[in-house]
Amino acid sequence: MAKIRPFRGIRPANDRAAAVIAPPYDVVSEEECRALTANNPQSFLRITRSEVDLPVGSDSHGPEAYATARRNLDAFLAEGHLVQDETPSLYLYRQTWRGRTQTGLMALCSVAEYDAGTIKRHELTRPDKEQDRVDNMLALEAQPGLVFLAFRAGSSDVRGAMQRAATHAPAWQVTTDDGVQHALIPVTDSDEIDGLVTAFDAVDSLYIADGHHRSAAASRVADVRKNAGTSGWFLAGIFPDTELQVMAYNRVVADLHGRSVAQFRTAVEAEFDVTPGSPTPSERGTISMYLEGAWHTLTPRPGVVPADPVGCLDVAVLQDRILGPLLGIGDPRRDTRVQFVGGIRGPEALQAAVDGGAAVAFHMYPTGMDQLFDVADAGLLMPPKSTWFEPKLRGGVVLHRFSDA
Numbered sequence: 001m002a003k004i005r006p007f008r009g010i011r012p013a014n015d016r017a018a019a020v021i022a023p024p025y026d027v028v029s030e031e032e033c034r035a036l037t038a039n040n041p042q043s044f045l046r047i048t049r050s051e052v053d054l055p056v057g058s059d060s061h062g063p064e065a066y067a068t069a070r071r072n073l074d075a076f077l078a079e080g081h082l083v084q085d086e087t088p089s090l091y092l093y094r095q096t097w098r099g100r101t102q103t104g105l106m107a108l109c110s111v112a113e114y115d116a117g118t119i120k121r122h123e124l125t126r127p128d129k130e131q132d133r134v135d136n137m138l139a140l141e142a143q144p145g146l147v148f149l150a151f152r153a154g155s156s157d158v159r160g161a162m163q164r165a166a167t168h169a170p171a172w173q174v175t176t177d178d179g180v181q182h183a184l185i186p187v188t189d190s191d192e193i194d195g196l197v198t199a200f201d202a203v204d205s206l207y208i209a210d211g212h213h214r215s216a217a218a219s220r221v222a223d224v225r226k227n228a229g230t231s232g233w234f235l236a237g238i239f240p241d242t243e244l245q246v247m248a249y250n251r252v253v254a255d256l257h258g259r260s261v262a263q264f265r266t267a268v269e270a271e272f273d274v275t276p277g278s279p280t281p282s283e284r285g286t287i288s289m290y291l292e293g294a295w296h297t298l299t300p301r302p303g304v305v306p307a308d309p310v311g312c313l314d315v316a317v318l319q320d321r322i323l324g325p326l327l328g329i330g331d332p333r334r335d336t337r338v339q340f341v342g343g344i345r346g347p348e349a350l351q352a353a354v355d356g357g358a359a360v361a362f363h364m365y366p367t368g369m370d371q372l373f374d375v376a377d378a379g380l381l382m383p384p385k386s387t388w389f390e391p392k393l394r395g396g397v398v399l400h401r402f403s404d405a
Contacts, residue, residue, distance in 0.1 A: 009089060021176070091184060134221055146211070
């Protein structure tokens with residue numbers, strides 16, 4: 001079962017959405033945030049990255065930052081940049097990019113189902129990042145960022161309910177600087193809301209695609225508030241797996257851990273066939289490596305790849321057979337010698353990094369949604385930075401205030 005619930009969303013005034021919606025808080029640096037907000041006082045980054053309104057060098061995780069975020073949220077509401085709907089609603093969030101469209105349902109999901117594991121996860125969380133979201137939500141008394149969930153799109157009832165709701169005209173539609181068209185369709189008809197709630201009730205499981213820290217923080221906030229108001233529910237964008245685009249999450253390594261290029265290549269060849277190749281791997285199970293000005297295709301030799309859901313992932317094979325034993329990167333979450341590069345930047349970014357002084361780069365084949373589901377169903381954890389979803393879900397599209405009920 002996947003319980004969802006409508007809510008009185010806080011969202012941009014229709015004529016201000018282009019100014020309000022902003023990149024997710026965790027994909028831009030403080031310098032980028034300050035640049036984005038310098039000429040746009042309505043940017044939602046002033047709520048999710050409130051250090052932009054504090055002196056440079058201020059603690060972005062300190063009490064003044066969270067107090068500033070709350071003042072900014074209250075001001076956005078008072079000035080009409082954000083408005084709250086009068087009646088509980090659901091919301092369709094549609095994104096179109098490079099000829100593809102993905103449409104998700106923004107709804108409240110149950111913290112109890114997350115705690116019970118019905119909403120399945122596949123990553124560990126870092127305590128500091130989790131605490132930041134807890135402090136942010138408690139200060140705002142709201143959840144400003146949604147959790148990105150996915151479901152297997154086999155249910156005709158869910159598809160039909162979402163398609164019927166999607167026939168309504170959007171409240172607003174804007175195209176951001178990255179070429180993504182965003183549209184928000186409020187679902188206010190009680191019959192359509194009931195149809196969506198009933199359809200999702202038959203969905204076996206929801207899966208966290210992105211937002212493990214936000215969902216874990218929502219669970220902790222619900223515990224702190226003892227489920228006061230609607231804090232026993234968290235805001236999610238729920239997307240069918242068939243519409244999602246997963247891009248590669250690539251790796252650049254600063255040095256060869258004391259090996260010469262020849263020694264490193266010999267070590268790699270012990271477990272991989274190494275042939276001249278292209279910058280982008282053509283199929284699952286192969287890795288493109290950029291070393292000494294040339295691209296190579298790495299194909300694991302027989303017996304190298306285990307059969308378990310995690311061990312067979314290309315990112316796991318790279319970590320377990322090359323990054324760990326050959327390059328000394330035992331903990332990729334903390335080792336500063338490895339840099340993770342989102343697939344949106346393309347192989348050109350990897351090549352430029354190595355040509356600019358790094359030792360080696362690896363371009364991965366994208367991890368599939370089927371693989372993510374398999375890992376989560378088995379109760380296992382994926383290696384860090386296994387997936388890069390594009391386009392990103394913008395901040396400020398809809399907020400959930402705990403007192404909206």
